[in-house]
Amino acid sequence: MTPDLHHAVEDLLRAAGQRYTPKRRDLVEILRKVGRPAATQDLVEGRRGMPQSSVYRNLAVLEQAGAVRRVITEEGVGRYELAEDLTTHHHHLVCRSCGAVVDVTIPARLERTVERTLAAAAAAADFEGAVHRVDLIGTCRDCRDVTA
Amino acid sequence: MTPDLHHAVEDLLRAAGQRYTPKRRDLVEILRKVGRPAATQDLVEGRRGMPQSSVYRNLAVLEQAGAVRRVITEEGVGRYELAEDLTTHHHHLVCRSCGAVVDVTIPARLERTVERTLAAAAAAADFEGAVHRVDLIGTCRDCRDVTA
DNA sequence: TGGGAAATAGGAATCGTTCTCATTCTCGGA
DNA sequence: TCCGAGAATGAGAACGATTCCTATTTCCCA
Numbered sequence: 312m313t314p315d316l317h318h319a320v321e322d323l324l325r326a327a328g329q330r331y332t333p334k335r336r337d338l339v340e341i342l343r344k345v346g347r348p349a350a351t352q353d354l355v356e357g358r359r360g361m362p363q364s365s366v367y368r369n370l371a372v373l374e375q376a377g378a379v380r381r382v383i384t385e386e387g388v389g390r391y392e393l394a395e396d397l398t399t400h401h402h403h404l405v406c407r408s409c410g411a412v413v414d415v416t417i418p419a420r421l422e423r424t425v426e427r428t429l430a431a432a433a434a435a436a437d438f439e440g441a442v443h444r445v446d447l448i449g450t451c452r453d454c455r456d457v458t459a
Numbered sequence: 460m461t462p463d464l465h466h467a468v469e470d471l472l473r474a475a476g477q478r479y480t481p482k483r484r485d486l487v488e489i490l491r492k493v494g495r496p497a498a499t500q501d502l503v504e505g506r507r508g509m510p511q512s513s514v515y516r517n518l519a520v521l522e523q524a525g526a527v528r529r530v531i532t533e534e535g536v537g538r539y540e541l542a543e544d545l546t547t548h549h550h551h552l553v554c555r556s557c558g559a560v561v562d563v564t565i566p567a568r569l570e571r572t573v574e575r576t577l578a579a580a581a582a583a584a585d586f587e588g589a590v591h592r593v594d595l596i597g598t599c600r601d602c603r604d605v606t607a
Numbered sequence: 608t609g610g611g612a613a614a615t616a617g618g619a620a621t622c623g624t625t626c627t628c629a630t631t632c633t634c635g636g637a
Numbered sequence: 638t639c640c641g642a643g644a645a646t647g648a649g650a651a652c653g654a655t656t657c658c659t660a661t662t663t664c665c666c667a
Binding site for chain 2: 437
């Protein structure tokens with residue numbers, strides 16, 4: 312499915328002097344199916360059963376090629392998602408209890424305003440190539456129910 | 460200095476059924492002096508030379524009491540800063556290379572707009588008690604110079 | 608002043624991630 | 638088609654930040 316995605320990733324990898332191997336294709340496919348940041352552990356334990364060394368190594372390659380992005384959450388575990396170039400610019404809702412992540416988008420108009428303001432702030436602090444990260448930390452329904 | 464800060468922290472701890480011990484005071488004082496998110500390691504190695512078990516334990520207590528906040532960065536290490544209730548609402552500029560963090564604030568007007576929009580998004584996804592996190596990831600001058 | 612709960616210090620244990628290396632695969636050239 | 642060099646893989650060791658365990662010390666207050 313979505314051959315465009317895989318073509319795009321292949322191009323990215325090739326540009327980085329890397330091959331688009333079956334393992335890498337598997338990872339990309341899983342991330343596409345999941346549709347939101349997936350924990351590294353989930354990828355290791357996925358039905359495909361990929362060795363963790365391969366998961367970590369290939370995610371690093373894909374990240375360097377700009378195909379995936381590492382998402383930082385409150386939990387101690389790493390999560391990865393497809394790069395925004397391959398999907399759409401978005402933000403995250405992170406559950407502070409279970410670490411679950413949901414993608415959200417905000418109005419383009421506000422997005423632009425934020426973008427412009429933050430770019431100015433970055434320039435003032437002499438930071439280069441800054442991208443913004445807007446996340447929401449809260450408690451998801453499931454975790455709320457458990458506590459209650 | 461700033462007895463108000465320590466009083467506030469003491470109140471927070473007491474409300475949480477905890478004591479404001481010298482160690483905890485030291486940590487708060489260091490965080491105040493640093494003025495930006497400090498890596499756990501820095502606190503361990505600080506001139507006071509606090510055992511790491513004490514650093515971690517007390518930071519956890521302080522965090523639970525709402526006196527400090529854990530900041531997530533791209534690096535694998537934890538950073539802590541005084542809670543916003545004790546300082547002011549702000550955001551971070553994070554260097555993707557060295558992990559350095561600089562505090563920044565954005566115009567109150569934009570802040571409110573972002574706050575309102577994100578609150579709506581959180582409600583739509585059924586997330587409760589959401590706070591936003593707006594960070595900028597870039598490369599600081601020092602790291603840029605090294606690469607160049 | 609004494610008893611008991613909380614805090615501390617040191618180190619062991621844990622866990623996600625990175626590294627190492629021997630083996631396997633892949634691709635381009637002969 | 639076959640070969641050889643470089644790339645990728647897989648298994649496990651190594652690493653580092655954090656958490657956990659436990660004996661000892663400190664603090665509160667009766």
